[in-house]
Amino acid sequence: MGILVKNLSKFYGQQQALQEISFEVKSGEVIGFLGPNGAGKSTMMKILTGYLQPSTGSAFVEGINVQANPIDVQALTGYLPEHNPLYEDMYIREYLLFHARIHKCSKQRIQEVIELTGLQPEIGKKIQALSKGYRQRVGIATALLHDPKVLILDEPTTGLDPNQLVEIRNLIKSISADKTIFLSTHIMQEVEAMCSRVLIMNKGELIIDKPLADLQHEKNQIIQVVFDQSISEDSFAHLPHLISTEQIDARSYRLKFDTETDMGGEIYDLSRANNCKILSLSKEQESLEDYFRKITSH
Known part of the structure; x- marks a missing residue:
């Protein structure tokens, strides 16, 4: 089923961050989630992952109500936040093992995501010694450990050099075949290269929800x-x-x-x-x- 959002609003005190948002993402879609700073993108992503509660309305991931069953939703969702929270004094494999125990994943699965995300060349290093590109790979590997059906990525290519950007783009494209991907970014080339549909937020409102091909015509x-x-x-x-x-x-x-x-x-x-x-x-x-x-x- 992917993601379903119905009439969702969020207030921080008197400030309204989201205004009656509704949309549906079908399983297997790759969605570009766009908007200027302060548009409400991160708030929406935190609600979808169960980290925030909406003020009104509801959200569903794979048919499960996020507000009523956040733990069940998180078991189906992989999340890479904008500021990738890593324990820098850990080695890569040690860090992945830590998260694998939380999700009750096998050591074989750890090796699978290491290979999938191309971490082998740096596997012997501590996270603090990694480049920004490899740190993002570690974050994506962590999000993929439990083989989620939905992957939510908040600015996964921010701060990367052109070579790292292409590497992460290719990585995301390679894992998009069997997952619903909800991708927030400010880099328009990423949307054109990876996404089939675009949602654009502005000042807490959803102002565009169209296939990328339709936007090309406009x-x-x-x-x-x-x-x-x-x-x-x-x-x-x-x-x-x-x-x-x-x-x-x-x-x-x-x-x-x-x-x-x-x-x-x-x-x-x-x-x-x-x-x-x-x-x-x-x-x-x-x-x-x-x-x-x-x-x-x-």
């Missing part, structure tokens, strides 16, 4: 064009679907349109009407990062 079209002479800004005003015009230099312009339809033909007609030639024209799609900023800035 993003604006951007065309950068260079003419052989300058054109007055008024000449662009009659272009259909035009959102904005940015003059880069005397003859170069960056045009933004709110349509998927190729606007190259319209720009060609514009050049003829102004008795000039197009020296270059390049088309791009608005990035997910631009789309995110646009919808969360209002």
